[in-house]
Amino acid sequence: DAKTTQPPSMDCAEGRAANLPCNHSTISGNEYVYWYRQIHSQGPQYIIHGLKNNETNEMASLIITEDRKSSTLILPHATLRDTAVYYCIVRGGGKLIFGQGTELSVKP
């Protein structure tokens, strides 16, 4: 019962911005959007989260549309180490509901 839809895979050239889209059309008013990434065989790594305002931290920027039905994670200057599966998650209460994520491949 994942609440998010993401493209299964994307490619990005090293040094360029990676823009990862996510649809969450059924999001409720008090549900946050979280982004995590997972490098093979490791635990998911927190990237960023937001409610309705755009957010930026040292890793990425999160752009949430005004109607909150979709969002975009932006990695401003992708490196080879950013190759991972990226999960967009809507947090419902105390649990994270993971979808299948986007497998991002950063290529030289």
Place this chain on the structure above:
Amino acid sequence: KAGVTQTPRYLIKTRGQQVTLSCSPISGHRSVSWYQQTPGQGLQFLFEYFSETQRNKGNFPGRFSGRQFSNSRSEMNVSTLELGDSALYLCASSLDGLGVTIYFGEGSWLTVV
């Protein structure tokens, strides 16, 4: 400060046995949740504990159980292991509440043979 610590990192069990996995959350975090990750099903929520009480539960059979201690450390137990229980089991902790960061451990790899 130390991150979420899970033990053991790797283990192999035989069908029918039981297993206990341990999780130490980040200091000060009171919410601990568990997830199962398999190639076929992806990451699935098992349960969440807060102040020694189970607060949320996913759709897993009763063979999967957990508990939380007064120091917020948590354990999960799987009884009567089946081959399909082979997975990466992840623990996550947070302070509590909506809009807070949730941190994951590196997981425990369970193989059932």
